[in-house]
Amino acid sequence: MKFWHKIYLSSILSFVFIFNAACIMVIERNHSKMLQQEINSGISQNMNIHSSVNAIVPTLRIYDSIDYEKTVLTNIAKEFVEKNVDQHTYMDIMNDKGQSIFSNTDFKMPSQREELDKLAADEIKYILRDIDGRTLLFTTNITDINHKNYVFTYIKDISLVYQERLAQYSFFIRVGMAAVLLYMIIMFFISRGLTKPIKQLNQTAQIIAKGNFSERVQLKSKDEIGVLARNFNDMAAVVEDKINELELHNQEKQRFINNFTHELKTPLTSIIGYANFLRISKYNKEQLLDGLNVIYSEGKRLESLSLKLMDLILLQGDQYQLEKHDLVAIIAEIKSTMELKAREKHVTIATDCEKGSLLLEKDLIKIVIFNLVDNALKASAAEQIITIRAYWRGSRYVLEVIDQGIGIPKEHQDKIFEPFYVADKSRTRGNNGAGLGLSICQSIARIHHAIFEVSSEENQGTTFRLIFDQGEREGGGIQ
Amino acid sequence: MNKKILIVEDDIHISNIIKMNLNIVNYATTEVYDGLAALEAIERETFDLILLDVMIPKIDGFELMSKIQRHRIPVIFLTAKNSVYDKVTGLKLGADDYMVKPFEAIELLARIETVLRRYGKEESMMQFQDVQVNIDKREVTIHSQPVELTPKEYDLLVVLLKNKNIALSREQFLDKVWGGDYFGETRTVDMHIKSLRKKLHLQENIKTIYKIGYRLED
Numbered sequence: 001m002k003f004w005h006k007i008y009l010s011s012i013l014s015f016v017f018i019f020n021a022a023c024i025m026v027i028e029r030n031h032s033k034m035l036q037q038e039i040n041s042g043i044s045q046n047m048n049i050h051s052s053v054n055a056i057v058p059t060l061r062i063y064d065s066i067d068y069e070k071t072v073l074t075n076i077a078k079e080f081v082e083k084n085v086d087q088h089t090y091m092d093i094m095n096d097k098g099q100s101i102f103s104n105t106d107f108k109m110p111s112q113r114e115e116l117d118k119l120a121a122d123e124i125k126y127i128l129r130d131i132d133g134r135t136l137l138f139t140t141n142i143t144d145i146n147h148k149n150y151v152f153t154y155i156k157d158i159s160l161v162y163q164e165r166l167a168q169y170s171f172f173i174r175v176g177m178a179a180v181l182l183y184m185i186i187m188f189f190i191s192r193g194l195t196k197p198i199k200q201l202n203q204t205a206q207i208i209a210k211g212n213f214s215e216r217v218q219l220k221s222k223d224e225i226g227v228l229a230r231n232f233n234d235m236a237a238v239v240e241d242k243i244n245e246l247e248l249h250n251q252e253k254q255r256f257i258n259n260f261t262h263e264l265k266t267p268l269t270s271i272i273g274y275a276n277f278l279r280i281s282k283y284n285k286e287q288l289l290d291g292l293n294v295i296y297s298e299g300k301r302l303e304s305l306s307l308k309l310m311d312l313i314l315l316q317g318d319q320y321q322l323e324k325h326d327l328v329a330i331i332a333e334i335k336s337t338m339e340l341k342a343r344e345k346h347v348t349i350a351t352d353c354e355k356g357s358l359l360l361e362k363d364l365i366k367i368v369i370f371n372l373v374d375n376a377l378k379a380s381a382a383e384q385i386i387t388i389r390a391y392w393r394g395s396r397y398v399l400e401v402i403d404q405g406i407g408i409p410k411e412h413q414d415k416i417f418e419p420f421y422v423a424d425k426s427r428t429r430g431n432n433g434a435g436l437g438l439s440i441c442q443s444i445a446r447i448h449h450a451i452f453e454v455s456s457e458e459n460q461g462t463t464f465r466l467i468f469d470q471g472e473r474e475g476g477g478i479q
Numbered sequence: 480m481n482k483k484i485l486i487v488e489d490d491i492h493i494s495n496i497i498k499m500n501l502n503i504v505n506y507a508t509t510e511v512y513d514g515l516a517a518l519e520a521i522e523r524e525t526f527d528l529i530l531l532d533v534m535i536p537k538i539d540g541f542e543l544m545s546k547i548q549r550h551r552i553p554v555i556f557l558t559a560k561n562s563v564y565d566k567v568t569g570l571k572l573g574a575d576d577y578m579v580k581p582f583e584a585i586e587l588l589a590r591i592e593t594v595l596r597r598y599g600k601e602e603s604m605m606q607f608q609d610v611q612v613n614i615d616k617r618e619v620t621i622h623s624q625p626v627e628l629t630p631k632e633y634d635l636l637v638v639l640l641k642n643k644n645i646a647l648s649r650e651q652f653l654d655k656v657w658g659g660d661y662f663g664e665t666r667t668v669d670m671h672i673k674s675l676r677k678k679l680h681l682q683e684n685i686k687t688i689y690k691i692g693y694r695l696e697d
Contacts, residue, residue, distance in 0.1 A: 269490075280646035
């Protein structure tokens, strides 16, 4: 059963119940009031007769004749009956021997008249009887005339009261049906309207469940369902973000694997190819030396790849102890090694550093500087200068490695920190790079809560900027 | 006339090893190391087949493939990625086959041969010293004198000729001559080699290579 069905049915059932109960109560109360009125009027009529008979009793006492009594009583009764001719009223007078003195009833008087038992004088009793499909009110009293008891019965047809009740019921049934019908129509729309947002929510949830995570509920109401819809949308947004993030992560991972296999397979193809050639072919001496050289150098390349990969993996997991070091001192420590390498390419390394004491892991920072200078060297041509600058910019300490080399094309700049990403494959291949250096630098920067910035102009040079933001300036001052 | 094959591969070592393997079985080769040079080479000379690496500088392999379609040169592309997407892209662009790195020289030769045969570019005559093989007629002659060979001996001879100077293992011979589902003993190969040596007087040329198998040498 649907929710709106439930609302609909339960409200209709309770409406029918309450409406009916109220109507029945009203009708029954009305009816009993009218009945009471009829009874009261019957009793007062009876009292009227009683008092008029009482007024005559002294006269009758004088004559003391049964016949005369009979005539007088009949006259009184007749007069009364004539006065009330338009009403369905009857009069019945009976003496104590059970003989009828007067009766204008058009029905047979019941033989059993329980109201007469223990009926005291000057007492009026009434009873309701159904006779011949009519409801009759009997009011009875006994009057003592000349020591003879006469039973006066005044009978009134009050069928109308009952007919009225019936008429009210039938009217009520018609009104009730119309009301219920109207109520059903109104409730149909109300319950549908109330549950419509739920239906909408449901549809949206189904669409999202099918994988369309960008779907949202379009509801603007301010009630609880509106709040639910808003919360639902918030939830969907979080799920979508999370999924996009995962997808991105997944793509990154896939790219990593693709690049990794490429980097792995290329040297392997050479090694296997040459080894197999030497194994099965009739080679000459030159080919043998060539092959051995390739196998050796490609093996070395694999070794360096695996070491760098190891670094990258280790950097992602470990907690490093950072200690206060002067970056300038670290640069000075490794400068001679870097210069040795630079001299082979006839490149000069210049330094221009402000003293800066930072929380560092010394060996990791050395790796970063080595890598950046190494990259700069690869990009540089002979007679160019690589500058290492370090300076304070407000509370931040900036380390720059600037070269005048070939630069990095714009479209590559945002990807160079990805593992295995190399802007120019053929160049880097020749330089024995796997494209892991900057990834390692990035990981190390993260350990130091530092960020990387790159600015590069093709054929103008590249500047790598490592910005340390450790909150306070220490050991500053221009050297 | 020797078939000419263009090797487009940016890794110089891989390019070299392919070249050495192809030269040894008498294919002529030209090596280029990027897409642009490949395009120029194709415009300049005619080739019977192109071995094309997908990840090459300047113009990548797939782009190059669509650019040289009109030349109708068979292409086998080389890829390091074992991804279905790459293979499908390559084949859809009209490549005839693909090789996933790292690959074995024998397999590369077999695929080159298959593709060339499909293009009707297979040699119909093969020559080794005095021995002449007419592929169309399945006929072997020495100084115009026919030599009687059993069908398996003939097939074995052709495999040896096609893989001249390359050693094949007994299993490889079984696979190529008797078919992959043949469960014969490697001794069968030894028997046939022995009779080929005798019938064609190639005792000196069909060499037994220690721990590997046999090799036909010049």
